[in-house]
Amino acid sequence: MPSRLLGPQNRYLWFWVFTGPFVVGLGVFVYVPLLWSLALSFFDARNTVTPTHFVGLSNYTSVLGDSAFTSSLATFAVFCLFIVPATYALSLALALMVNRLRLARAFFRSVFFLPTACSYVVASVIWKLSLFNGVRFGLANTVLRWFGQDPVAWLSTSHPPWYWLVIVTVRLWLQAGFYMVLILAGLQRIPRALYEAAAVDGARPGWQVFRHITFPQLRATSVAVVLLLVINAFQAFDEFYNLLSTARGYPPYARPPLVYLYYVALGQGQDLGIGSAGAVVLALIIALVTVVQARWFGLGRKEE
Numbered sequence: 001m002p003s004r005l006l007g008p009q010n011r012y013l014w015f016w017v018f019t020g021p022f023v024v025g026l027g028v029f030v031y032v033p034l035l036w037s038l039a040l041s042f043f044d045a046r047n048t049v050t051p052t053h054f055v056g057l058s059n060y061t062s063v064l065g066d067s068a069f070t071s072s073l074a075t076f077a078v079f080c081l082f083i084v085p086a087t088y089a090l091s092l093a094l095a096l097m098v099n100r101l102r103l104a105r106a107f108f109r110s111v112f113f114l115p116t117a118c119s120y121v122v123a124s125v126i127w128k129l130s131l132f133n134g135v136r137f138g139l140a141n142t143v144l145r146w147f148g149q150d151p152v153a154w155l156s157t158s159h160p161p162w163y164w165l166v167i168v169t170v171r172l173w174l175q176a177g178f179y180m181v182l183i184l185a186g187l188q189r190i191p192r193a194l195y196e197a198a199a200v201d202g203a204r205p206g207w208q209v210f211r212h213i214t215f216p217q218l219r220a221t222s223v224a225v226v227l228l229l230v231i232n233a234f235q236a237f238d239e240f241y242n243l244l245s246t247a248r249g250y251p252p253y254a255r256p257p258l259v260y261l262y263y264v265a266l267g268q269g270q271d272l273g274i275g276s277a278g279a280v281v282l283a284l285i286i287a288l289v290t291v292v293q294a295r296w297f298g299l300g301r302k303e304e
Helices: 002-006 013-040 058-064 067-100 105-117 120-131 139-146 163-188 192-200 207-217 219-234 238-244 257-266 272-297
Strands: none
Touching: 013 272, 058 067, 058 272, 067 105, 067 163, 067 219, 067 257, 067 272, 105 163, 120 139, 120 163, 120 238, 163 219, 163 238, 192 207, 207 219, 219 272, 238 257, 257 272
C-alpha cells in the first residue's frame, strides 16, 4: 500500500506532502459537515447536533410546507432576475471597453477587479450607512434633495421596494469586475483573423461585428458566467442580512433561502433538523437548475 501511494522511489512523496493538508482540510471542514448535515435532516435535531430520534422525511415535508421557505425561493427568483442579466451586461460592457484600450489596459483591469477583494460585509455597511442611509445625510438622499425631492427610506420601504436597488447595486459593484476578467479572457481568445475576414467582407465595425463575430465567439464563456451568476445568487446571504437586519430582527420581506435557513437553524428555535433538510433541498434545487441550464445552453457540446 505505501508503495502505491508514494510510487517507485517515492516519486509521489512531495505531491502528498503539499496536497495532503489540503485534502485533509477539505474532508474535515467540507465533506464531513455535508454528510453530517444530510444525516441530521432525517432526525429531530432541536438544540443538538447528535440527535437520536429518527423522523424520516418529516423534516422535508415540514420545510416544503412552510410558506416562509417557498417565499424565500420567490425572493431568490426576483433577485436572480435582477442581478444575473444586470451583472452580465455590465461585465460584458466593461470587458469590451478594457479590451479596446491600447494604453493602461492592465491599470483599468485592476481598478475594475479591485472591488472583488472587498468583503461583502464591509461593502454592505458602506452602502447602508453612507450611500443609502435612510436619513438626509446619505449620499442618495443628498442627491435627491438637490432636485427638490424628499428623502427615501431605502431599506425600510417595501412599497415601492426600494431595497432592491440597494441590494442589487452593492452586488453589482462587488462582482462585476470578476466576471469582467472572465469575459475579457474570452475576448482575447477570439482569433484576429475572424475580424480581418469580416472587414474584407465589408462588415461595419461596431454593432455588426459584435453581433456576428464577437458575441457568438463568447458563447462558451457567457454560458459559464451565467451559470456562476445563478449559483452565486442562490448563495446570497451577506448583503441581505447586513443591509436589512436591525436590532429588532430581520424584516418579513426579502428573505433569501440562506437567511431563512439561518433563522431556522440558529434562531430562537435552533431546529437543526429542519434547517439541514432545507439546506439539502436548496442544494438539490441548485444542482437541478445548473444541469437544466447547462443542457439548455449546450454546455460541453461540440461546436459544429
